Amino acid sequence: MRLARARNIVIGTIVFFLVIFWLLSDGTPAAKEETFPVAKEAPDPAKVAQAEQEAAEEKVKGFHCLSSWDGSNRDLIKQIKAKLGDPDSFSHTETTIAPVNDVGNHILRMDFRAANALGGKSIFTAWARIDHETCKADIISIKNPEGFSAE
Numbered sequence: 001m002r003l004a005r006a007r008n009i010v011i012g013t014i015v016f017f018l019v020i021f022w023l024l025s026d027g028t029p030a031a032k033e034e035t036f037p038v039a040k041e042a043p044d045p046a047k048v049a050q051a052e053q054e055a056a057e058e059k060v061k062g063f064h065c066l067s068s069w070d071g072s073n074r075d076l077i078k079q080i081k082a083k084l085g086d087p088d089s090f091s092h093t094e095t096t097i098a099p100v101n102d103v104g105n106h107i108l109r110m111d112f113r114a115a116n117a118l119g120g121k122s123i124f125t126a127w128a129r130i131d132h133e134t135c136k137a138d139i140i141s142i143k144n145p146e147g148f149s150a151e
Contacts, residue, residue: 062097062106065135071095073108076128076137080112083142089115093123097130106130108137116144 058064065073072092081087093111100106108128116122127140 059132061099062108062130062132065106065108065130065132066095066097072110073097073128073130073135073137075135076108076110076126076130076139079137079139080110080114080126080142084114085117086115089113089121091121100132104132106132 067074070092072095077090077092081090084090091113093113095108095110097109098107106129108130110126110128112124112126113121114124122144124142124144126142129138129140130136131138
């Protein structure tokens with residue numbers, strides 16, 4: 001009798017641990033799908049072509065040359081700061097860019113604030129040519145509304 005009771009306890013313990021192991025194991029359907037991946041549908045060629053066309057249109061518009069953070073062109077900012085008497089006073093306001101022209105350039109207009117010669121802040125507008133491929137800037141002019149140049 002004692003032997004039968006001990007055997008039942010051992011078998012019950014083993015069954016208990018097997019059930020716990022089974023519940024905690026990766027026997028879930030999600031794990032099986034990861035282990036045995038099911039063939040997925042191929043992407044729709046029309047959607048892929050449309051996405052590629054939209055990406056090409058965005059590049060023609062010139063947005064690939066602008067920062068996704070504040071919309072500025074980093075090369076132009078670097079060049080402008082090099083021309084300013086107080087580069088730390090630079091504050092970007094707004095940038096607009098034209099689509100690529102026949103020559104392969106974008107025309108860019110950037111408004112910014114910077115310290116003037118008297119130490120006060122003035123608003124300036126910079127015009128630049130941006131290379132479509134390299135996004136490098138070539139400054140055309142930097143002036144404030146009164147016509148004074150920051151160069």
